[in-house]
Amino acid sequence: MIIAVSGTPGVGKTTVAKLLAEKLGYKYVDLKKFAIEHGVGEVKGDELEIEIDELAYFVEKEFKGKDVILDGHLSHLMPADQVIILRLHPKVIGERLKERGYSREKISENVEAELVDVCLVEAIDEHENVIEVDTTGKTPDQVVEEILGLLNKGIKKRVGIVDWTQVYDEVIPYLNLGGE
Numbered sequence: 001m002i003i004a005v006s007g008t009p010g011v012g013k014t015t016v017a018k019l020l021a022e023k024l025g026y027k028y029v030d031l032k033k034f035a036i037e038h039g040v041g042e043v044k045g046d047e048l049e050i051e052i053d054e055l056a057y058f059v060e061k062e063f064k065g066k067d068v069i070l071d072g073h074l075s076h077l078m079p080a081d082q083v084i085i086l087r088l089h090p091k092v093i094g095e096r097l098k099e100r101g102y103s104r105e106k107i108s109e110n111v112e113a114e115l116v117d118v119c120l121v122e123a124i125d126e127h128e129n130v131i132e133v134d135t136t137g138k139t140p141d142q143v144v145e146e147i148l149g150l151l152n153k154g155i156k157k158r159v160g161i162v163d164w165t166q167v168y169d170e171v172i173p174y175l176n177l178g179g180e
C-alpha cells in the first residue's frame, strides 16, 4: 500500500513518516529526493519546481502495489492508497520555520497555508482515503500510535478535526499582513 504523509512545511512529516515506515516495515521515500533522482522538475533559486503529473507517473511506475511511505508536502497529490495529513498549531509552524531561518515572507506563506487548511483541502479533492491528525502537543510516537490505531480499525477517512480560525489572534504575529 502507498501511504502519503503530507502537510505544511515544518509540520513534522519527515519525523512521522520515518517512524511510521519503521513501525509498519514499509519503505521510506523522500519525495523531493525521488523527484531529483528521476530528473523531474528543476531547481529555481532555493526552490525545486516539480511537474506533478510527471512525478505521479514515476511514483505509480515505481511503487504501485508496494508498501511505501511517501514523505513530502506534495505527496497528497501522488497516486496513494491512503493519505495522512498532519496538522499543527500555525504558531508552532511559525516558530519552527523561524528556527530554520526562513524569511518572514516564507514563514507567513506557510503559516497562512496551515491556517486555511491548504494541504487538507487539496488532499480531499484528490483522494477519498484521507486521515487528518492534529500533532499539536503530541510526541512523534503519540502521532504514529494514533495513525496506526485508526488504520488498524480500518478507518480510512477522518477529516475536519481542526479549525485554526479559533486561534487566529495567536497566529497574527506570524502573518505578513502589512506586506512589508
Ligand SMILES: Nc1ncnc2c1ncn2[C@@H]1O[C@H](COP(=O)(O)OP(=O)(O)OP(=O)(O)O)[C@@H](O)[C@H]1O
Pocket: 007, 008, 009, 010, 011, 012, 013, 014, 015, 016, 073, 096, 135, 138, 139, 140, 143
Ligand atoms: N511531534 C513533534 N514534537 C516536537 N517536535 C517535532 C515533532 N515532529 C517534528 N518535530 C520537529 O519539528 C521540526 C520539523 O520536523 P520535520 O522536518 O519532520 O518536518 P517536515 O514537515 O518534514 O518539514 P519539511 O516539510 O520542511 O521537510 C524538526 O526539528 C523536528 O524535530
